[in-house]
Amino acid sequence: MNNMDCNNSVVLSFSVDSYHGPRMGRHNMMLEMSKYLKVIFCRQIFTADEVREKLFKTKRIQCCQMIKNNFYSFDPGISYFSTYRHHFVNHYQFRRYANKIKKEFSIHENNNVILYIWHPSLYWVLDCFRYDILIYHIYDDYASYSDMSSGQKDRIRKIERNIIDKCDLVFSTHPSLLDNFETYGKGFFVGNGVDFELFNSDRSVAKDYIDIEKDAKDIIIGYVGRITSKLDFELLADLLDLNSNLKLVLVGPIVNISKDDMSTLDLLLSKRCVYWFGEKRVEDLPSYINGLDVCLLPYKIGDNHVHSIYPLKLHEYFSCGKPVMATIFNKFLHDEFSDSIIWGGVEKWSEALSSRELLNELSRFSEDRINIARNNSWKRRVDVVLDHVAQIERGRQ
Numbered sequence: 001m002n003n004m005d006c007n008n009s010v011v012l013s014f015s016v017d018s019y020h021g022p023r024m025g026r027h028n029m030m031l032e033m034s035k036y037l038k039v040i041f042c043r044q045i046f047t048a049d050e051v052r053e054k055l056f057k058t059k060r061i062q063c064c065q066m067i068k069n070n071f072y073s074f075d076p077g078i079s080y081f082s083t084y085r086h087h088f089v090n091h092y093q094f095r096r097y098a099n100k101i102k103k104e105f106s107i108h109e110n111n112n113v114i115l116y117i118w119h120p121s122l123y124w125v126l127d128c129f130r131y132d133i134l135i136y137h138i139y140d141d142y143a144s145y146s147d148m149s150s151g152q153k154d155r156i157r158k159i160e161r162n163i164i165d166k167c168d169l170v171f172s173t174h175p176s177l178l179d180n181f182e183t184y185g186k187g188f189f190v191g192n193g194v195d196f197e198l199f200n201s202d203r204s205v206a207k208d209y210i211d212i213e214k215d216a217k218d219i220i221i222g223y224v225g226r227i228t229s230k231l232d233f234e235l236l237a238d239l240l241d242l243n244s245n246l247k248l249v250l251v252g253p254i255v256n257i258s259k260d261d262m263s264t265l266d267l268l269l270s271k272r273c274v275y276w277f278g279e280k281r282v283e284d285l286p287s288y289i290n291g292l293d294v295c296l297l298p299y300k301i302g303d304n305h306v307h308s309i310y311p312l313k314l315h316e317y318f319s320c321g322k323p324v325m326a327t328i329f330n331k332f333l334h335d336e337f338s339d340s341i342i343w344g345g346v347e348k349w350s351e352a353l354s355s356r357e358l359l360n361e362l363s364r365f366s367e368d369r370i371n372i373a374r375n376n377s378w379k380r381r382v383d384v385v386l387d388h389v390a391q392i393e394r395g396r397q
């Protein structure tokens with residue numbers, strides 16, 4: 001970044017969600033980037049349905065806030081909305097919102113603007129802002145959702161191709177996400193990282209673990225993250241049925257879950273050896289991971305989406321030095337961390353969890369896991385992104 005005037009540079013980051021929502025990779029990436037450049041994290045304007053929902057809430061919606069020095073969040077008010085049918089209304093609203101952001105943050109022609117797009121639905125941003133560098137960061141296979149028609153999937157792919165054609169850089173959180181497009185040598189894999197200092201420095205254990213009844217032979221296994229239909233609840237139930245020495249802890253909100261999966265989850269939660277501690281602040285997550293003997297990535301094999309995800313919790317677990325067990329849900333991660341994770345299912349996991357002695361053997365390699373996390377921090381991720389930005393700047397001189 002030595003070739004850019006950092007005092008005159010601004011990153012306009014556009015996402016479908018607010019910075020104040022559940023913490024995702026894009027939030028962490030932009031927060032880390034603000035240590036080098038001014039970053040404005042902007043939420044997509046609301047849909048008409050979202051506006052109707054928020055009209056009944058008294059909480060102030062529009063929010064321009066400095067989160068940390070050099071990092072700002074900007075959420076639209078309900079007067080900024082889009083519709084599914086009236087494109088001329090959308091065009092007008094997009095322009096209004098863009099002008100509001102320019103005025104609020106005094107963005108002018110002399111600024112070096114890095115426009116950072118996180119979702120294909122934000123294609124309109126390209127026509128509303130002048131930019132020096134355009135970046136598209138892919139974190140999901142948006143056209144693979146099963147509830148979409150073939151026409152909707154084709155439209156999303158077309159929008160993504162149009163964005164990529166105009167981009168200077170394309171990043172993805174999983175290598176396979178770049179396989180859907182021709183990126184002309186400007187596409188690069190940048191996996192999700194971790195706030196290493198946060199997750200490695202805290203060695204405390206959450207007070208909730210006091211409520212767990214256990215003896216010396218018991219082993220506490222757990223999952224810390226959003227509890228969704230991507231998780232294999234039947235596998236977890238089978239694992240507990242076969243191993244009476246296990247206690248299962250789940251930490252996180254229950255969201256985006258189907259009716260059938262909710263029924264299966266209810267049965268799992270009804271077991272006496274299962275504890276759900278609910279959603280917690282990001283700052284408190286290390287203490288919940290510290291209370292576990294083994295951490296889990298119990299994703300469904302063959303799910304439309306998990307084959308191309310890079311879970312945030314992987315390096316959060318590693319930062320705390322914990323052994324990790326995972327289903328073979330993702331070929332890339334399986335190959336990348338073949339020796340650092342116990343891959344398999346009920347049989348393989350049961351073998352490793354059969355005794356405290358075997359578990360102690362796993363724990364011997366905690367420093368190796370910590371070093372992996374250190375090398376996959378958000379700082380390392382941002383360094384990669386900014387190095388590519390610097391190369392573009394050098395090429396233009």
